[in-house]
Amino acid sequence: MSNPLRTSLYIISRQLDRAAGVKLSKISIASILLALGLGATGAPAEEATVLVVQAQAESGPFIEWTDHVNKEFEAAHPGVKIRLQTKSFSDLTRTLKLQLSGDKVPDVTQVNQGYASMGALVKANLLQDLSPYADKFGWGSRQANAQLAVNGRFSSDGRTFAEGPLYGMSATGAWVGLWMNKKLGQQLGFTSPPSTLAELEHDMQIAKEKGVVPMQFSGDSADGQSHYLLTLLVQSQGHPDLILDIVKGNKDISLTSAPVVKAASTLREWAEKGYFTPNWVAYKGDEAFDKFLGGDGLFAINGSWRLPLPEKTRAQDFTMLTFPSVDPNAKPIAIATGNLPWSIPTKSAHKDLAAEYIDLWTSVDIADRWIAKGGVPVTLPVNIEAALDAAKLEGPSRDAILGWSKVLNGGTPAPYPDWATPTFLNALLSGAAELGTGRITAEQYTQLLQDDYAAFQSDKE
Structure with missing residues (x-):
């Protein structure tokens, strides 16, 4: 016709x-x-095949790099178009279970680790087991077993963290440490960053006396950094594995133990001494860090996902360090895991294509080029110094990549504490706001955490 x-x-x-x-x-x-x-x-x-990719809308550089990876994937897969949709971290963690239970499901999405997100999704049979793809593409050779376990393994019933099938693969590193404004430090007379917890407290006291904000810090009850500092203070006292034991659900662990009470007492003490941002409880994480990058504040607690810094920032003025311990000879400590891993929803319409997308994101080639851009990948080259030299990378990006390497290869990385229970982040942040403003004691705060933790452990039995 x-x-x-x-x-x-x-x-x-x-x-x-x-x-x-x-x-x-x-x-x-x-x-x-x-x-x-x-x-x-x-x-x-x-019609082109549309692969729906959902990512956390974090730093501008990460989204720009995601666009680059997407274009590269499209070029290697004629007839495939990627539709990128982004959500804030809070929206992603709050709405993902409902989204993946419905009809409009992305083909691949980032998922937060821990019981509140990945564990709940696995329990509800909303995530695909990636183990066959890991075998097919050789993902196990790209990352250490410990990293694979912490970032993406759960028992198939969602009850046991870091064990069982693989449900997610991280592509970038996400560690939390101490940021310092080196230029401001020099103006205050400091010749080097603090190497012990006592030196950090000394430097903050000097800054306070000279009218400088010692630490830009956020205590917002929904988007604060109190749980980061609490974890680092626990680790710094010589208990680097305690947080991992808590997240794994070790029944012999108590959050009212001396190391946790001491860490909580220190946080309250620093707040009382005025070491934090004025009105710090009202500040969100982005607000506090933006003020820090603007030159207001000697120190900050934040993560490597902030890298590379925006071009308008005087990056050479800043450095990112591992948080100092009480013992100057202690191994490097940090909250250090992969960033939100990529997962494939059970209802994904293009599972095999989604697995190829994850394969590209976690490839050595993409990792090397992310390093050259100043980002921190999960997979590090064998000769990291040579790679940094070849990329002519300096400043906080170089410091953060080297710090990540030191923690993974010779230190004690801890998972994020909020992974411990589905409601632990709320307990950590809201309780810390009460603690820092003097409305509850360190003992009351740690008991609040213990109650949340014990209730969840009981529910798992």
């Missing part, structure tokens, strides 16, 4: 040829057809 539109185009071309001497070639006609969404036969052109 002839196609009316194609016949009409032919007639038009003959009329143009006769009337104006305009010759439309077969290629020209084909171009018109394609522009109208028709193939050479007049049939509708084949």
Whole structure:
């Protein structure tokens, strides 16, 4: 059967040829057809396969790099188009279970680790077991077993963290440490960053006396950094593995133990001495760190996901360090895991394609080029110094990548404490706000945490 539109185009071309001497070639006609969404036969052109990718809307550089990875994936997969959708961390963690239970499900999404997110999704059978893909693509050779376990393994019933099938693969590193404004430190007379907890307290006291904010810090009850500092203070006292034991659900662990009470007491003491941002309880994490990058504040507690810093920032003025311990000879400590891992929802329409997308994101080539951009990947090259030199990378990006390497290879990385229970983040942050403003004691705060932890452990039995 002839196609009316194609016949009409032919007639038009003959009329143009006769009337104006305009010759439309077969290629020209084909171009018109394609522009109208028709193939050479007049049939509708084949639609592209759309891969829906959902990512956390964090730093600008990360989203820019995600766009780059997406374009590279599209170039390697003709006929595939990626539709990127982003959510804030709070929206992603709060709404993901409902989203993945519905009909409009992304093909691949980032998922927060821990019981509140990944564990709950696994329990509800909303995530695909990635183990067959890991075997197919050799993902186990790219990351250490400990990293794979912490970032993506759960028992199939969602009850046991860091064990069982693989449900997620991290592509970038996410560690929390001490940021310092080196230029401001020099103006205050400091010749080097603090190497012990006592030196950190000394430097903050000097800054306070000279009218400088000692530490830009956020205590917001929904988006604060109190749980970061509490963890680092526990680790710094010589108990680097305690947080991992808590997240794993070790029944012999108590959050009212001396190391946790001491850490909580220190946090309250620092707040009482004025070491934190004025009105710090009202500040969100981004607000406090933006003030720090603007030159207001000697120190900050924040993560490597902030890197690379925006071009407008005087990056050379800043450094990122591992948090100092009481013992100057202690191994490096940090909250250090992969960033939100990539997972494939059970209802994904393109599981195999989604696995190829994860394979690209976690490849050595992408990791090396992310390093060159100043970002921290999960997978580090064998000769990290040579890679940094080749990229001519300096400043906080270089410091953060080296710090990440030191913690993973010779230190004690801890998971994020809020992974311990589905409601632990709320307990940590809201309780810390009460603690820092003097409304509850360190003992009351740690008991609040213990109650939350014990209730969840009881529910698991």
